[in-house]
């Protein structure tokens with residue numbers, strides 16, 4: 374018996390990666406019938422709508438990594454899309470600051486890395502930094518002019534409207550609970566009607582490993598570990614302390630640690646994010662706890678390996694999460710004039726960080742395939758910047774898989 378397909382491709386996840394992938398699939402074949410399913414009632418509800426809003430330049434990543442290649446290609450397509458759609462963005466640039474002499478070798482190394490990645494930078498001494506950011510303290514800094522700011526939620530809503538015009542169907546507010554795959558179809562079980570499609574593209578972010586396993590993918594033990602990033606916002610009277618984007622030097626072992634000061638496209642200044650374990654995959658506050666998610670984290674060997682490796686750093690992060698004063702101290706390394714009264718709590722995002730069985734955090738973007746399906750297994754920052762290149766790469770994989 375042949376099953377009737379309701380779509381050629383089912384994309385799970387209406388975050389920026391799922392949306393950009395649907396666009397790339399449609400660019401390759403405009404006749405394709407694509408359905409995008411998301412458990413939330415609007416696009417960009419999770420990572421995409423809860424991030425720092427930075428258009429990254431690609432200075433940090435290894436030169437031969439997918440991140441470097443996809444940021445280079447993806448940011449170009451992103452800027453084209455923003456211009457085409459008339460969306461607000463600003464290439465305000467960022468400064469990465471060495472706060473004392475001990476940090477100079479790491480600043481030197483970052484300058485070399487930026488050159489390897491063909492990202493132009495300018496070196497500032499203390500007085501140059503003062504000129505650009507009068508309230509930021511440091512002995513030297515790198516200016517990265519190609520960094521910018523945008524609202525990725527807005528970008529996603531523009532993508533939704535573009536895709537809808539081109540015939541893509543959105544099924545929002547529907548959770549995919551499992552998948553069965555045959556030789557020529559994928560049937561998605563949901564909390565509503567089931568959906569049968571020719572193929573599946575899994576862009577489910579914080580749930581991608583679960584969707585992949587349910588579709589029969591061999592994830593080689595890779596699972597998602599949710600790390601919450603909490604933000605404070607500077608009060609309007611303190612906004613003048615920061616002109617652009619101000620970053621500390623990244624920790625080579627844990628590159629997503631280190632709170633920064635980010636001007637958002639709406640003019641507000643966000644401070645953060647930190648990185649604490651979330652007790653629920655989409656847990657935006659300490660009181661958001663899921664028994665299933667917490668048990669999965671607590672009983673996994675990988676968690677304990679990771680905890681043993683990084684417990685000192687994690688204790689610091691948790692302290693900064695629970696104490697505004699500790700968070701302030703971290704910020705005062707960059708901006709000593711900040712006071713407790715300048716900070717008000719703001720939102721949080723949860724990073725979908727993939728982790729291997731042995732406790733290794735996956736650094737690069739990662740994808741896997743199974744019968745009639747492509748799965749995004751790791752798309753952390755800068756995946757919003759790189760979304761169009763990631764989408765193109767997934768569409769290529771998809772089309773190769775289904776020939």
Ligand SMILES: Cc1cc2nc3c(=O)[nH]c(=O)nc-3n(C[C@H](O)[C@H](O)[C@H](O)COP(=O)(O)OP(=O)(O)OC[C@H]3O[C@@H](n4cnc5c(N)ncnc54)[C@H](O)[C@@H]3O)c2cc1C
Nearest residue numbers: 386388389390412420421424425427549578580722756758
């Ligand atoms: C705190 C933070 C700061 C960041 N800052 C930046 C930045 O400044 N610049 C940058 O480039 N990147 C940044 N990133 C990274 C960037 O936001 C993410 O890499 C990107 O948004 C990932 O997009 P996504 O579509 O893969 O995931 P998501 O946006 O999380 O989308 C996944 C979607 O899948 C849906 N879904 C999940 N499971 C199911 C299911 N079973 N059924 C139906 N739907 C399902 C979810 O509802 C969700 O809408 C940041 C991330 C965080 C968390």
